[in-house]
Amino acid sequence: MSSLKGKDIISALQFERAEVEGLFRLADQLRKEISEKGVLDYAKGKVMATVFLEPSTRTKLSFQFAMVRLGGEVIDFEVSASSLAKGETDIDTLKIIDGYDPDVMVLRQKKPHFPEEIAGMIKAPIINGGDGPNEHPTQALLDVYTIWRELGKVDGLTIGIMGDLKYGRTPSSLSYLLSKFNDITIYYIAPDVLQIREEVLKNIEGKVTYHQVNDVSGVMEKLDVLYVTRLQKERFKDPSEYERLKGSYKIDKEFLSKFKRIPIIMHPLPRVWELDPGVDELPQAKYFEQAKNGMYIRAALIKEVLGV
Numbered sequence: 001m002s003s004l005k006g007k008d009i010i011s012a013l014q015f016e017r018a019e020v021e022g023l024f025r026l027a028d029q030l031r032k033e034i035s036e037k038g039v040l041d042y043a044k045g046k047v048m049a050t051v052f053l054e055p056s057t058r059t060k061l062s063f064q065f066a067m068v069r070l071g072g073e074v075i076d077f078e079v080s081a082s083s084l085a086k087g088e089t090d091i092d093t094l095k096i097i098d099g100y101d102p103d104v105m106v107l108r109q110k111k112p113h114f115p116e117e118i119a120g121m122i123k124a125p126i127i128n129g130g131d132g133p134n135e136h137p138t139q140a141l142l143d144v145y146t147i148w149r150e151l152g153k154v155d156g157l158t159i160g161i162m163g164d165l166k167y168g169r170t171p172s173s174l175s176y177l178l179s180k181f182n183d184i185t186i187y188y189i190a191p192d193v194l195q196i197r198e199e200v201l202k203n204i205e206g207k208v209t210y211h212q213v214n215d216v217s218g219v220m221e222k223l224d225v226l227y228v229t230r231l232q233k234e235r236f237k238d239p240s241e242y243e244r245l246k247g248s249y250k251i252d253k254e255f256l257s258k259f260k261r262i263p264i265i266m267h268p269l270p271r272v273w274e275l276d277p278g279v280d281e282l283p284q285a286k287y288f289e290q291a292k293n294g295m296y297i298r299a300a301l302i303k304e305v306l307g308v
């Protein structure tokens with residue numbers, strides 16, 4: 001039986017390495033089955049609720065596509081037309097949705113640690129689709145799944161995580177998931193004011209070798225993966241701080257052409273100005289593949305959580 005059956009998926013720290021590798025293999029198997037049959041019947045009769053209280057494109061859509069490909073049904077909560085506008089609280093809203101008995105609920109909310117706060121009040125297993133700047137565990141699954149597929153392994157790799165490491169939730173979850181593997185080196189590449197949060201370093205201490213640097217040029221040729229992230233504009237308290245930092249790091253083809261060895265380039269997307277579309281034509285550009293991998297790994301996770 002799946003060790004994830006009925007579990008809330010809250011943090012990338014909660015996974016065992018064997019569970020992660022099992023999900024990677026299952027995602028590959030589902031990819032094959034979906035390409036052969038289109039729609040499968042593992043989740044027939046099951047219902048997933050998607051409740052996104054912050055904007056989303058890839059996470060919500062890939063969960064919805066994944067559930068439909070597994071043969072299940074999706075009910076989407078439409079925030080703009082809901083009673084949240086009348087002042088209903090997020091907790092009441094979630095209790096109401098839970099009362100309709102979804103088999104699994106995918107939740108995005110802006111407050112850090114909100115999913116663990118409400119998990120005890122909600123019967124359905126909750127999958128954290130992003131809790132503010134804190135974590136995005138299923139993004140980390142698709143990120144490491146992409147690395148595993150592209151480079152054939154995860155152990156022993158050197159990964160540069162660049163950009164807004166302070167307000168971003170993907171750098172924290174990615175670091176946590178990488179910490180389940182052996183002999184990992186992470187370079188955190190960011191201006192000092194955007195460097196990785198202390199609590200993230202505390203959680204990976206002793207499990208990963210890490211360095212904090214301001215500039216990517218000096219480390220580029222050491223990297224197997226360069227993971228670029230955007231500045232999280234919506235989380236800046238002071239808009240002038242965003243304007244000051246805007247454009248402080250950028251990857252384009254001209255910049256990359258200076259190096260003898262270019263790592264694979266990843267990005268959780270959306271990109272804004274930090275990753276030039278000219279890079280898309282390089283064989284090392286993997287971010288569209290990465291987004292697509294999200295559907296398969298999320299299908300694997302849903303299947304395991306449902307226990308079907």
Ligand code: ASP
Pocket residue numbers: 130136169170229230268269270
């Ligand atoms: N899509 C990712 C997230 O939801 C990355 C981003 O928004 O910058 O965190």
